[in-house]
Amino acid sequence: MGGFGGIARCRKHQHTESIRLPRRVASQPAFARQREPRRWNSAKNQQPFRTNEPCRRNACADSPITATSNWRLVKHIARPLDLNPYDADTLAQIGHFRALRGDGEAGLALLDKAIQLNPMHPGWYYADRAAALFVLGRYRDVVACLSCLPRKSAWQWAWLAACHALEGDVEKARACARQGRALEPGLTVKDFLADLRMKRTEDRERMRLGLQRAGWDDALP
Missing domain, CATH: 1.25.40 (Serine Threonine Protein Phosphatase 5, Tetratricopeptide repeat)
Known part of the structure; x- marks a missing residue:
């Protein structure tokens, strides 16, 4: 019973951790320093790690x-x-x-x-x-990969619109843009790029160009 209780406590702890952590937690250097029991990983250089x-x-x-x-x-x-x-x-x-x-x-x-x-x-x-x-x-x-999703968000429709446009298929690009704008009428190219996490300027620029060619800002549902 002790083993099953330990598993239950671990699962309960994991669940509460996942819902209590704030979004900004990754930017806090002191995040990993919690007062918890420490154990030793004997498999690799005796480096300590915490149970959770x-x-x-x-x-x-x-x-x-x-x-x-x-x-x-x-x-x-x-x-x-x-x-x-x-x-x-x-x-x-x-x-x-x-x-x-x-x-x-x-x-x-x-x-x-x-x-x-x-x-x-x-x-x-x-x-x-x-x-x-x-x-x-x-x-x-990219289009083939995202097509595997049974349901798509407005952002995923934006990716599809940009990729179709960059491939030269403007008709499909505009159709994807209409689908995306129907889900998020207020989502503009500027908003999308502000949320895009790509580091390189050339990648962001290609996305901007694709969305503009797809007529994202002018698309109506």
Whole structure:
């Protein structure tokens, strides 16, 4: 019973951690310094880790601040790989970060490895993989990747509109723009770019050009 109780406490703790962490937590250097019991990882250089450390580090990975303002936190997000090298979600997150930083090849390789490890993966794998493909200029593959999503947000319709436009298919681009604007009538190109987490100026510029060619701001549902 003690074993089952420990599992229940761990699951309860993990759940409360995931809902109590604020969005800005990834930008706080003192975040990892919590007064908790410490154990030793004897498998690798006797480095200490906390009992709920993978949960906390994956929570950092979910913060939008991480991708653009503090690349150094990626090494902390990757820590669960020391505990489980087959952690597909962590591989996918690191691949997404590398793509956002402009290294599309490395990002795509990590995302593809994550998909191999977890064929029944959640839908956000598709969106993250689409970002890596966009960085590489593979617009048709972006469209194919996002088409796997059963339901799309306005932002994902914007990605589709931009990629169709960059491929020269303006008719499909405008159709995607109308779908997206129907979901978020107030979403403009400026707003979309403000939320875009890509680091390189050339990637952001290509997205802006694609949305403008698709007539995103002028699209009516």
